[in-house]
Amino acid sequence: MKPYKIKKSNIDRNGRGLYATKNIKEGTKIIDYIGHVITRKQSDENPKFDNNKPIYLFNLNNRYDLDGDVSWNTARLINHSCNNNADYEGKGLKIWITAIKDIKKGEEITCDYGFGYDSDYKQFPCKCRSKNCCGYIVRTESRWRINKKFKKNLRINR
Numbered sequence: 001m002k003p004y005k006i007k008k009s010n011i012d013r014n015g016r017g018l019y020a021t022k023n024i025k026e027g028t029k030i031i032d033y034i035g036h037v038i039t040r041k042q043s044d045e046n047p048k049f050d051n052n053k054p055i056y057l058f059n060l061n062n063r064y065d066l067d068g069d070v071s072w073n074t075a076r077l078i079n080h081s082c083n084n085n086a087d088y089e090g091k092g093l094k095i096w097i098t099a100i101k102d103i104k105k106g107e108e109i110t111c112d113y114g115f116g117y118d119s120d121y122k123q124f125p126c127k128c129r130s131k132n133c134c135g136y137i138v139r140t141e142s143r144w145r146i147n148k149k150f151k152k153n154l155r156i157n158r
């Protein structure tokens, strides 16, 4: 049995998410993040990636990107959370999602989309409803720029 299933998400009300079908231990690989390996030149020239924060585009190295915006990439359904329980990992041309906390059966699997902080951060409101939600999809390291209360957490984490 796969450790995840697709279900209507509580975070993205119009969309879906991945939910744990069993308890998943911290450090466990959950699912591969698959797609088309394209050259950086291709992603630079494709208007599909014009947005500064393409959710499904991953930089693999200085030559290649991974375009995960394909229907057979189930991992693209994973939502962002400010209190994510999983995260992206990669090696070579491969990317996968690993649990960074123990995840209980029935919990939604979430990642940190890793968006930087810049002038258009308000385009991406976060609806994760976790206690530490900063209101926008911005990577952990930059959240203090939106709300000073995150500055303290940042120091502790380091």
Ligand SMILES: [Zn+2]
Binding pocket: 081, 082, 083, 126, 127, 128, 129, 130, 132, 133, 134, 135, 136
């Ligand atoms: Zn949030």
